[in-house]
Amino acid sequence: MAESGSAAELSLTSSALPPPRTRIFKIIVIGDSGVGKTCLTFRFCAGRFPEKTEATIGVDFRERLVDIDGEKIKIQLWDTAGQERFRKSMVQHYYRNVHAVVFVYDVTNGASFRSLPVWIEECKQHALGTEVPRILVGNKCDLQDSVQVGTDVAQQFADAQSMPLFETSAKSPNSLGDGSCRDSDHVEAIFMTVAHKLKSQKPLVLSQPPDGCLRRVEKFVITTCWTYRRSTSQDG
Numbered sequence: 001m002a003e004s005g006s007a008a009e010l011s012l013t014s015s016a017l018p019p020p021r022t023r024i025f026k027i028i029v030i031g032d033s034g035v036g037k038t039c040l041t042f043r044f045c046a047g048r049f050p051e052k053t054e055a056t057i058g059v060d061f062r063e064r065l066v067d068i069d070g071e072k073i074k075i076q077l078w079d080t081a082g083q084e085r086f087r088k089s090m091v092q093h094y095y096r097n098v099h100a101v102v103f104v105y106d107v108t109n110g111a112s113f114r115s116l117p118v119w120i121e122e123c124k125q126h127a128l129g130t131e132v133p134r135i136l137v138g139n140k141c142d143l144q145d146s147v148q149v150g151t152d153v154a155q156q157f158a159d160a161q162s163m164p165l166f167e168t169s170a171k172s173p174n175s176l177g178d179g180s181c182r183d184s185d186h187v188e189a190i191f192m193t194v195a196h197k198l199k200s201q202k203p204l205v206l207s208q209p210p211d212g213c214l215r216r217v218e219k220f221v222i223t224t225c226w227t228y229r230r231s232t233s234q235d236g
């Protein structure tokens with residue numbers, strides 16, 4: 001009779017185990033229309049600045065698989081619409097099971113900075129727990145000559161809201177090209193910092209659902225956007 005616990009038996013047992021599930025971190029990117037949410041998320045996931053963007057309708061998903069301390073983690077970015085008419089039916093989906101929130105303003109557009117309290121309030125109304133990290137990103141630092149929101153005032157606001165501040169550019173090659181952005185503030189570092197924080201918190205995250213399940217969620221969202229787009233075009 002074969003001895004129980006033999007090497008052959010052990011290796012058979014371990015190879016029969018299902019592969020570890022990939023954790024998913026859902027990060028929503030919020031802010032006024034035109035601040036560069038699509039460009040920032042595209043830059044992180046595709047590694048480059050998009051040639052052309054249009055106003056986001058509803059939400060666009062972008063994902064990137066990263067390795068953090070030997071664990072494969074899927075960073076799922078929800079690139080939300082800044083325009084009220086393109087987001088109102090979707091807002092509740094943005095905040096469901098969210099793990100982190102990135103607020104974006106445009107450093108060359110003071111109004112986009114002044115609207116931050118409205119975005120923060122919306123976030124509060126969706127009762128996100130205090131464990132959900134929030135960060136503030138000032139984008140378009142490459143447009144040095146047009147800056148309207150100085151670092152000092154932004155930092156004061158970030159401190160008052162207990163959020164870390166990053167100033168960056170989705171456009172410049174490493175966000176340091178013009179010397180106006182701090183070393184750590186390139187797009188890659190911003191999202192990776194959030195992911196590291198989430199991993200260190202060991203939150204209760206969604207595991208990779210069976211394929212069909214994720215597709216169902218996306219299909220639902222896409223259908224909602226599509227229905228909305230059709231009703232908008234019928235209106236107009």
Ligand SMILES: Nc1nc2c(ncn2[C@@H]2O[C@H](COP(=O)(O)OP(=O)(O)OP(=O)(O)O)[C@@H](O)[C@H]2O)c(=O)[nH]1
Pocket residue numbers: 031032033034035036037038039040053054055056057080081082083139140141142143168169170171172
């Ligand atoms: N110079 C410069 N332009 C940028 C940067 N990021 C975005 N843009 C430009 O800003 C415009 C708006 O960018 P989007 O990424 O579409 O803005 P958004 O926040 O997604 O807008 P909505 O989808 O309407 O909410 C586009 O013309 C981009 O090319 C940046 O870092 N530097």
Ligand SMILES: [Mg+2]
Pocket residue numbers: 037038039054055056079080081082
């Ligand atoms: Mg967009």
